[in-house]
Amino acid sequence: MVATDLVVQSLLNGLLLGGIYAVAALGLSLVFGIMDIVNLAHGHMLMVGAYVAITLFTAFGLTPIVGMVVAFVVLFVLGMALQRVVLKRVVGEGMEQPIIVLFGLALMLQSIGRIVVGSDAQATDIGIPGNPVSIGEITLSFPRLVTFVLSLALILGTWAFLKYTTTGLAIRATAQNNAAAQYMGIDTANIYVLTLGIGTGLAGAAGALLSMLFPITPFVGWSYLLKAFAVVVLGGVGSVPGTLIGGLILGVSENVGVLYLGGGFRDIISFTIFVLVLLVRPHGLFGNSGGGE
């Protein structure tokens, strides 16, 4: 039997981790919801973001918070270029084309990552100083708290951007009805470019956050893609608050599950949750339309 305070501890750690999972999933969810594209390279973009932050810290001593901003910008630009140069040519040609293109991109990013940084896991602990916070028997590490707060800030920022800015309104209009949005004078092609930029930028930021807590290798892409997709399925495609809830559920389930089943089961737990949710609701917990449309 596992002690109660250990369970509470895992639960809290899971909640804090869940915030990052939510950020990791948010970009995937937005791109899926708005453009109906599943970015199969999302996890690999997250990996690139993590290495941007790690490099900035180890080479220039820049704090991971700066790293996060830079990672966002780098991936934002990459995502916009991807849409402008590649994806716009295959969207609307059926579902296979974008899937295969992004699968190919994932392969490229992973291979480039392996060439540039090697196969070994990079040392984490990229220095957020600060003492653990203790509440009774429970201790929460300071980096986890910081990354959680940053995650919430990113999610809140994205939500506010979509809700309160004109561009956000244009994005939502495009998601609802592309043709109608065009009649209203919205340049939907540019909206797609921007949306993919934001989506991949968030992947980069999530990578930077994760690099503060976990070792990163060039091969983590697939794993984080599936975790992010699990969150999307749990929270509903395109829903910002849903994504946060989905992330928290996944973080907690993983952390508490690992307590009982062992560390080797971390990914098995999240992927199984994902498949089980799909079993109950084939289009996601809050989804209502088919994926192929």
Place this chain on the structure above:
Amino acid sequence: MVSLTGPFEGLFGDRRRVGLFVVAVLALAVVPYTTTRFVTNIFFNGLVFVLLGVSWNLIAGYTGQISLGHHAFFGLGAFVSAWLTTPMRAGLPESIQSPVLVAVAAAAIVAGLLALVLGPILFRLTGHYFAIGTLAVAAIIQLVLLDQRQFSGGATGYYVSNELEPDVVFLLMLVATVACILVTYAIVNSRAGLGMRAIHDDEDAASSLGINPLRYKMFAFIVASMMAGIAGGFYAQFWLYVNPDSTLAVSWMVDTLVVVVLGGMGSMAGPLLGGALFVALDEGLRQIAGEFAPVIEGALIITFIIYAPGGLYKLLADRFGDAESPAVDEDATTDQSGAE
């Protein structure tokens, strides 16, 4: 509604093609006896890629179900055949030790059974959800095997032994590949094949015409998975080594995609051309580009999808005026035949 444009379309469109196919098979049959082991190895991998490509093309190219979990059936097939010829290393009873052919048959059956169990679950999903769902299931299978060290050898893997010479395993693989190509050809040109293409084009329309989509999808999925299991079964017996990290890795899925996309999705000749091109490319690229080879492969996938979505097959067919292009993603072809 689609209809056949002729019972001998595609790869075996005319005598010239049958002749080419027979010559290629005969040339491959003498490879182990006329060349070095190094060359044999390359051609063996070529056969593996062709079989993976042909089988994935059945489910993805013809039926339109983009499975991203094909590598799980390949990897599981490899492990099943490894366990059966070399049971002691996995802590299994010596009494189950079997000859290579039995082991590979078992690999096919286990892969087929797994598809039978997973199919009804996965086919509740459509489109993107199906693609990601299959990717997740394959990842779970790999992680479970990685965790079960006694059966999989953990991260270091596990050596296989059998009673056959590698040259013989090569020939068996060749026979199996040819058999699978013929079976696939027969399926594609049968009533079932028509149903599959109808589902590919428009599942709802197919369903309203009395086609049971699940039945055809399941059929394609089980057959494709068994073929992947066979490829894995022989792979383990030829290379005599399996490892959950690499044998069940998603990179096999990537390679399969490269083969089919380069060759031409939804055509019979596509995976054959793609397999040949990929082996040449893979070997050639590794010599020239070294570790950059996968980067170039990824770029090639993207380039082909954008500029030559019909793959090499379509390019050749256009170049040499071959009108029998059976590429299923061409609306014009199906519309015409539908009007008949």
